[in-house]
Amino acid sequence: MPKNPEESVDVQPRLLVVSQGVESLNYIGVKRVGEGFEMDCEVKAEAAVCPSCGSKDVSVKENVRRVFRGAPLNRSQVEVVCQIPIVKCHSCRKTREVDIDFADKKKKYTKAFYSYFIKALDSTSITVFNKVFGVPLDICYLAFTDYLHQEYVSNKISNVKEIIIDDILINNGDIGFTIVMDLETKRVLSVGQGHAPDALDEFWALLGPREAKKIKAVALDPNASYVSSVASNLRNASIIFDRFHVEKLMDQRAGLEKKYIFSSSSADQKYLIEADEFATMEYNAFMDPQDRLDLLREITEPLTLAFILHEDLARIWRRQTRETATNFLTSWIEKFIDYDNPIVKQMTECIDKYSEEILNWFDNKVNVKPLQDFYKKVAEIDLTIDKYRDIDYYKLVFLGLHDPKIIRAIDQPPLWW
Numbered sequence: 001m002p003k004n005p006e007e008s009v010d011v012q013p014r015l016l017v018v019s020q021g022v023e024s025l026n027y028i029g030v031k032r033v034g035e036g037f038e039m040d041c042e043v044k045a046e047a048a049v050c051p052s053c054g055s056k057d058v059s060v061k062e063n064v065r066r067v068f069r070g071a072p073l074n075r076s077q078v079e080v081v082c083q084i085p086i087v088k089c090h091s092c093r094k095t096r097e098v099d100i101d102f103a104d105k106k107k108k109y110t111k112a113f114y115s116y117f118i119k120a121l122d123s124t125s126i127t128v129f130n131k132v133f134g135v136p137l138d139i140c141y142l143a144f145t146d147y148l149h150q151e152y153v154s155n156k157i158s159n160v161k162e163i164i165i166d167d168i169l170i171n172n173g174d175i176g177f178t179i180v181m182d183l184e185t186k187r188v189l190s191v192g193q194g195h196a197p198d199a200l201d202e203f204w205a206l207l208g209p210r211e212a213k214k215i216k217a218v219a220l221d222p223n224a225s226y227v228s229s230v231a232s233n234l235r236n237a238s239i240i241f242d243r244f245h246v247e248k249l250m251d252q253r254a255g256l257e258k259k260y261i262f263s264s265s266s267a268d269q270k271y272l273i274e275a276d277e278f279a280t281m282e283y284n285a286f287m288d289p290q291d292r293l294d295l296l297r298e299i300t301e302p303l304t305l306a307f308i309l310h311e312d313l314a315r316i317w318r319r320q321t322r323e324t325a326t327n328f329l330t331s332w333i334e335k336f337i338d339y340d341n342p343i344v345k346q347m348t349e350c351i352d353k354y355s356e357e358i359l360n361w362f363d364n365k366v367n368v369k370p371l372q373d374f375y376k377k378v379a380e381i382d383l384t385i386d387k388y389r390d391i392d393y394y395k396l397v398f399l400g401l402h403d404p405k406i407i408r409a410i411d412q413p414p415l416w417w
C-alpha cells in the first residue's frame with residue numbers, strides 16, 4: 001500500500017526507482033533521512049517463487065527487512081529498504097529467501113550503487129566520493145575491493161616470457177609481500193604474503209606447468225629463498241640477477257658496513273658519523289687537525305671503498321656481449337678479491353658467487369624499469385593497515401596498480417577537502 005510518499009520529498013518516484021534499478025519491486029514510498037533518502041520497497045507477490053526449483057507453489061513464511069546502499073541521486077545518498085519474503089516451497093519442500101535481481105544479498109549495496117561508484121572512479125578518488133556523496137567509507141572500500149577482485153584476481157596467465165620477482169614492505173615495514181611482475185605487460189601477476197619460498201606457491205599454482213615452460217627469463221633478488229623455488233618450478237628459465245637487484249645488494253652491504261662502523265666506534269666517532277656529511281662537520285677546536293683527519297679517514301674508508309666497488313662494478317652493464325662482460329667480471333674479481341680489507345673481500349666474494357646469474361643478463365637483457373616504475377607508484381600511496389584496508393586489500397591494489405583508474409581511486413584527497 002503506497003503511503004503518501006512523494007508529497008514531502010522533492011523527488012519523482014519513477015526517477016528514484018529507475019536510478020536504483022529496482023523496477024522489479026513494488027515501490028512503497030520514500031522519506032528524507034538526514035541529507036539523504038530512504039526508499040521502501042517490497043518484492044512483488046508474483047516474484048515470490050522458490051529460489052531452488054523455481055516453483056510458484058509456495059507460501060510466504062515471513063519477510064526479512066534488508067537495507068542496501070543505493071546510487072546517489074542529486075548528490076544525496078539513497079538507501080533502499082526492501083522486504084524480502086522467505087518462502088516454503090510445496091514442490092521441493094525447501095524454505096528459502098527469494099532471489100532478488102537488484103543486489104547481491106551478501107553485499108551491503110545495490111548493483112546500481114556499484115555501477116555508479118565504479119563509473120565515478122573514472123574521474124575521482126574514493127575519499128572525494130565519500131565527501132561529495134556522504135557514502136560511508138566502509139561501503140566505498142567494500143565496493144572497491146569487490147571491483148579489484150573481479151578485475152584482477154584469477155586472471156589467466158598466458159604466454160608470459162619474462163618476469164621479475166621482488167619483495168616489498170608495507171605498513172611501516174612490518175608486512176612483507178612477494179610480487180611477481182610480467183615485464184612485458186608491466187602487470188603484477190601475483191602477490192604472495194611474506195618472503196619465504198612458499199610466498200610463491202600461489203603463483204606457481206596460478207601459472208601451471210604448461211605456462212611455466214614458456215617463461216624464458218626470471219630477474220630476481222639474489223635471495224636464496226626465491227632462487228631454489230624458481231629453479232625447481234621454472235626449469236626452462238634463465239635466472240638473472242639484474243642490475244637493479246645487484247646494486248640493491250651492494251647498497252645493502254654498504255649499509256651494513258655503515259651500521260658496523262657505527263656500532264664499533266667510540267663516542268667521538270659516533271658524533272662524526274651522525275653528522276653523516278663529513279665535509280660539513282662542525283669544527284672540533286679541541287682536536288688536533290691531523291688526528292681529526294686520521295679519524296675521519298679511519299671511519300670513512302670502509303664505506304668509501306664499498307661505494308667505489310659499487311661504482312666500479314656498474315661499468316659491467318656497459319658491456320655489449322656476455323663474452324666481454326665475462327672478461328670484465330673476471331678481472332674485476334681478480335682485482336679486488338685479495339684486497340687487504342675485509343669489506344672489499346666480502347663484497348667481491350659475494351659477486352663471485354653470483355657471477356653466473358649476473359652474466360645471464362647478457363644473454364637476455366631484461367628491462368626491469370617496469371618494477372622501478374611500480375615502486376614509484378607505491379611510494380605515492382598510503383600503505384597503512386586500518387579498519388578499511390587490510391592485508392588482502394593491498395594484495396589486490398598491487399595487482400591493479402598498472403591501471404590509472406586504481407591509482408586515481410586510492411589517491412589522497414586534494415588539500416581543499
Ligand SMILES: [Zn+2]
Nearest residue numbers: 050053089092
Ligand atoms: Zn522449490
